[in-house]
Amino acid sequence: MQTRPKRILIADDEPDILEIIEYNLTREGYDVYTAKDGNEAIERAKQLNPDLIILDIMMPKKTGIEVCQVLRSQTLFQDTLIIFLTALNDEMSQIKGLETGADDYVSKPISPKVLISRVTALFRRINKEEGKSLSIGNIGIDPARFMVTVDNKDVVLAKKEFELLYLLASKPGRVFLRNEILSQVWGTDIIVGDRTIDVHIRKIRQKLGLDCITTVKGVGYKFEL
Amino acid sequence: MQTRPKRILIADDEPDILEIIEYNLTREGYDVYTAKDGNEAIERAKQLNPDLIILDIMMPKKTGIEVCQVLRSQTLFQDTLIIFLTALNDEMSQIKGLETGADDYVSKPISPKVLISRVTALFRRINKEEGKSLSIGNIGIDPARFMVTVDNKDVVLAKKEFELLYLLASKPGRVFLRNEILSQVWGTDIIVGDRTIDVHIRKIRQKLGLDCITTVKGVGYKFEL
DNA sequence: TTTGCATGGTAACAATATGTTTACACAAAA
DNA sequence: TTTTGTGTAAACATATTGTTACCATGCAAA
Numbered sequence: 001m002q003t004r005p006k007r008i009l010i011a012d013d014e015p016d017i018l019e020i021i022e023y024n025l026t027r028e029g030y031d032v033y034t035a036k037d038g039n040e041a042i043e044r045a046k047q048l049n050p051d052l053i054i055l056d057i058m059m060p061k062k063t064g065i066e067v068c069q070v071l072r073s074q075t076l077f078q079d080t081l082i083i084f085l086t087a088l089n090d091e092m093s094q095i096k097g098l099e100t101g102a103d104d105y106v107s108k109p110i111s112p113k114v115l116i117s118r119v120t121a122l123f124r125r126i127n128k129e130e131g132k133s134l135s136i137g138n139i140g141i142d143p144a145r146f147m148v149t150v151d152n153k154d155v156v157l158a159k160k161e162f163e164l165l166y167l168l169a170s171k172p173g174r175v176f177l178r179n180e181i182l183s184q185v186w187g188t189d190i191i192v193g194d195r196t197i198d199v200h201i202r203k204i205r206q207k208l209g210l211d212c213i214t215t216v217k218g219v220g221y222k223f224e225l
Numbered sequence: 226m227q228t229r230p231k232r233i234l235i236a237d238d239e240p241d242i243l244e245i246i247e248y249n250l251t252r253e254g255y256d257v258y259t260a261k262d263g264n265e266a267i268e269r270a271k272q273l274n275p276d277l278i279i280l281d282i283m284m285p286k287k288t289g290i291e292v293c294q295v296l297r298s299q300t301l302f303q304d305t306l307i308i309f310l311t312a313l314n315d316e317m318s319q320i321k322g323l324e325t326g327a328d329d330y331v332s333k334p335i336s337p338k339v340l341i342s343r344v345t346a347l348f349r350r351i352n353k354e355e356g357k358s359l360s361i362g363n364i365g366i367d368p369a370r371f372m373v374t375v376d377n378k379d380v381v382l383a384k385k386e387f388e389l390l391y392l393l394a395s396k397p398g399r400v401f402l403r404n405e406i407l408s409q410v411w412g413t414d415i416i417v418g419d420r421t422i423d424v425h426i427r428k429i430r431q432k433l434g435l436d437c438i439t440t441v442k443g444v445g446y447k448f449e450l
Numbered sequence: 451t452t453t454g455c456a457t458g459g460t461a462a463c464a465a466t467a468t469g470t471t472t473a474c475a476c477a478a479a480a
Numbered sequence: 481t482t483t484t485g486t487g488t489a490a491a492c493a494t495a496t497t498g499t500t501a502c503c504a505t506g507c508a509a510a
Contacts, residue, residue, distance in 0.1 A: 107330075111327055111328060111329055111330055114328075114329055114330075158456075158457055158458075159457080159458090160457080160458065161457095161458095173369075173370045173372075174369050174370055175369065175370060175371040179345055191342060192458090192459065192460090193459075193460060193461090194496095194497095195459085195460065195461080195497085195498095196458080196459060196460075198496095198497060198498065198499085199458085199459080199460085199498090199499085199500095200458080201497095201498090202498065202499070203458095215467095215496090215497070215498090216371050216384075217383065217384060217466095217467060217468070217495085217496060217497070218383075218384040218467095218468080218495080218496070219371055219384055222370065222371070383467075383468055383469085384468080384469095385468075385469070386468095417469085417470065417471090418470065418471060418472090419485095419486095420470080420471065420472080420486090420487095421469075421470055421471080423486065423487065423488085424469085424470075424471090424487090424488085424489095425469085426486095426487090427487065427488070427489095440485095440486070440487090442477095442478075442479090442484090442485060442486075443479095443484085443485065443486095
């Protein structure tokens with residue numbers, strides 16, 4: 001299924017950074033557009049309706065955070081992906097503290113490889129959410145409605161629970177290592193204990209009322225009826 | 226599928242940092258080596274051929290960036306992973322870091338947890354080589370599912386059992402010495418008794434219900450139908 | 451605001467699967 | 481026969497996971 005190239009808007013006031021990112025993302029097959037300050041970012045976002053916006057925090061006219069807030073207040077950009085570029089650690093913590101509605105953060109200095117991997121990861125995540133519902137045996141998983149059904153009866157899962165189940169069910173039978181699960185569901189930077197996975201697995205098993213998740217000791221978990 | 230421990234070279238002129246990183250990564254099971262300036266880093270890299278090099282930017286003799294450039298110019302280090310350690314706000318090194326082809330960066334002050342998570346993430350990304358499934362006669366061995374099938378019936382093996390079987394089956398007919406088996410499945414550091422292999426072999430034979438592993442007395446074992 | 455609830459993370463402990471060693475029987479070779 | 485190596489079962493130790501309870505947080509309703 002061939003889709004149109006994803007449109008990416010980058011806003012940063014440093015031409016070097018802009019150029020490097022543009023070069024790398026273009027090479028990956030994206031349609032890349034640029035803006036060099038906050039106001040231009042908003043303006044171009046409106047005319048381009050990009051799939052992803054990469055915002056530097058420190059920009060003239062409007063900061064990335066302000067841009068994000070402006071955009072998020074409009075329904076058009078409700079689902080647009082936004083990545084923040086941050087230079088400083090305290091910026092990072094500041095952002096994370098705030099409810100900014102960004103989908104990811106990348107700190108400077110930017111490694112093109114890391115950025116690309118984050119971008120593709122984000123698009124992949126979105127594709128999954130848009131992907132049609134999974135149906136394995138008597139279990140239905142509908143990312144669009146964020147719902148799971150067992151024997152056509154609705155089961156309500158919390159966010160993390162759902163994401164975890166969806167990940168496992170996306171490749172039934174395949175074993176997911178604990179590491180894989182952590183980075184896919186929790187992200188690479190977030191550090192949580194090992195027991196966390198167990199607890200969520202348990203909750204899923206409990207709520208679904210059937211044993212569709214198999215433990216592979218010393219390795220990970222897999223979805224299996 | 227125990228692979229040899231990944232080799233990591235850390236270069237930093239601050240002994241404290243070096244020690245903290247070394248301690249944490251060693252505890253994670255990596256083989257860790259250190260260097261305290263740029264020249265030593267290059268030298269040790271050449272003799273060790275590490276899988277990952279962690280370079281502080283600010284070092285005597287040669288900066289991390291220079292080290293990176295030197296190494297990257299050689300085909301041997303073309304695919305070696307490189308992580309930069311950067312102090313905050315170091316704009317210059319940021320820009321140059323981008324051009325030198327580092328795979329990731331971690332900013333100081335260093336959180337061991339974050340560093341470890343980045344390191345494992347990097348290795349995982351590189352490790353796309355998931356073992357291939359084997360199929361010998363009526364036996365199927367699928368590392369992705371961590372499953373063995375005999376006549377299309379699933380057989381559940383424990384981790385070590387699976388790894389052992391996978392090793393033997395990877396080269397049917399070939400005899401693996403007890404030493405080889407130990408180092409491949411258990412690793413070089415771990416010391417276990419001789420009977421341990423026997424016991425696992427026995428469990429595999431038992432679970433598979435057929436004799437596909439042949440004993441070569443005084444030598445080792447081989448997989449054979 | 452306060453309250454209550456849902457969520458998610460963690461610690462502590464229990465339960466269980468797995469791995470290792472021991473001990474000994476047996477078979478083959480010297 | 482003696483020696484050496486291997487198979488087997490059971491005991492033991494350990495690692496891994498399951499489970500529960502508790503706390504912090506955020507959010508929504510009152």
